[in-house]
């Protein structure tokens with residue numbers, strides 16, 4: 001299985017570091033083109049490469065890690081998703097300073113993302129954790145970092161769970177994109193910014 005990131009900032013790099021440490025290949029991308037990512041990929045080691053957004057989006061599992069206003073451009077004009085997995089790490093901050101949460105009415109953020117990536121099997125994950133809880137080894141002396149995830153496709157969720165369980169997180173399935181995604185999202189979701197450890201013994 002290979003991996004791609006759309007966005008190459010804090011979250012894309014944190015997730016990519018876990019993936020390459022586990023021996024996986026990752027293609028990172030941003031809006032400015034692969035040549036702007038030389039330092040980022042050399043910092044991640046030989047399993048990381050830079051690509052265009054379209055190249056990164058062709059991976060088996062793709063992480064969407066751009067800020068909210070950039071999502072439509074980031075997902076525009078991509079090759080067909082053909083059931084590949086898209087992990088939505090985003091939070092729906094229409095603006096950061098001062099913070100303003102985008103109002104999507106009844107729709108959750110990841111349902112909106114899914115509507116922009118037809119044919120992708122979308123999983124929402126990582127958005128509940130601040131980067132400083134994603135970056136370190138998730139295996140802490142007193143337990144594993146809990147990683148909430150939501151999605152509508154059971155096999156895609158199993159792939160995601162097994163991958164990040166192997167990396168050392170404690171994945172916790174919170175349901176479908178609609179109900180689970182709502183629990184996880186900024187603007188009132190009770191799991192948003194909930195940093196928990198799972199005791200294994």
Ligand SMILES: NC(=O)c1ccc[n+]([C@@H]2O[C@H](COP(=O)([O-])OP(=O)(O)OC[C@H]3O[C@@H](n4cnc5c(N)ncnc54)[C@H](OP(=O)(O)O)[C@@H]3O)[C@@H](O)[C@H]2O)c1
Nearest residue numbers: 007008009010011030031065066067070074090091130131
């Ligand atoms: N930071 C956190 O603690 C944290 C935690 C959980 C979730 N999140 C969420 O994760 C997402 C990413 O956050 P971040 O902190 O990683 O942001 P970031 O460091 O600002 O990185 C955003 C990346 O997106 C790229 N980008 C912008 N427009 C793009 C486009 N059209 N196509 C492809 N790439 C594009 C940017 O590069 P260029 O401008 O060079 O294209 C940059 O590499 C956000 O939605 C955020 O709410 C953040």
